[in-house]
Amino acid sequence: MNFPSNLFNSHSKEDGDFFLGITKILGFKPKKTEIYRKAFLHRSANKKDKDGNPVNYERLEFLGDSMLGTIISRYIFNEVPLGDEGYLTKMRSKIVSREHLNELGKDLNLIRFVESRIPKTHFGENIHGNVFEALVGAIYLDRGYKYCEKFIQKRVIEPYVDIEQLEGKVISYKSLVIEWCQKQKKTFDFNVYEDTGNDVLKHFAVKLSIDGNVVSKARATSKKKAEERASKRAYFALQEKMKRPSR
CATH class of the missing domain: 3.30.160.20 (Double Stranded RNA Binding Domain)
Structure with a gap:
């Protein structure tokens, strides 16, 4: 999808601040900054592409959810070679639970990048997890699977995933x-x-x-x-x- 040059209405300094902020979180330089901009675009902003189609982070959120699930599944599969299907599914659910994703988004302070017409104080808790998933989707589109896997390894698995602790964690x-x-x-x-x-x-x-x-x-x-x-x-x-x- 092609975006009009004025879609995000950003000034050069804002672009620079966004680029630096995202680069610090990612651990690498993005190639296509506009994809990451879209990852933080709330539907209330009422942005549209050149064909008049709505543009927001929700499609990227869908893609990021799939990528996150795939990468975490592979990690658990390799980490617990004797785990059966039920055990692996339970462990994955604990790692990618909405509560955990919200914590990840908060820890990275991703909400500071969100563009919307709604005051950020009015958002529910899930906004944090939603934009985290959208960010994962943006990484995949910008740099591919390997970069996506490295990001999840650095930001999710290494600091938060402890198999023994997760075994005793209550999902619901x-x-x-x-x-x-x-x-x-x-x-x-x-x-x-x-x-x-x-x-x-x-x-x-x-x-x-x-x-x-x-x-x-x-x-x-x-x-x-x-x-x-x-x-x-x-x-x-x-x-x-x-x-x-x-x-």
């Missing part, structure tokens, strides 16, 4: 709670409702009941997050009774 507290309730033949209910607080973003609240008794409460910007947060609190409240499932 909600799944743990539900599995435990089913094994113990206990009833459970997630009562989710829209919160009427004064937050800028809409929030949802949840009450988690087990056998008719409320064991935890939580609120978040989505129903899924609220349920997971309540489940985590329930887990720690009941951890002496609950056992983590074996890998």
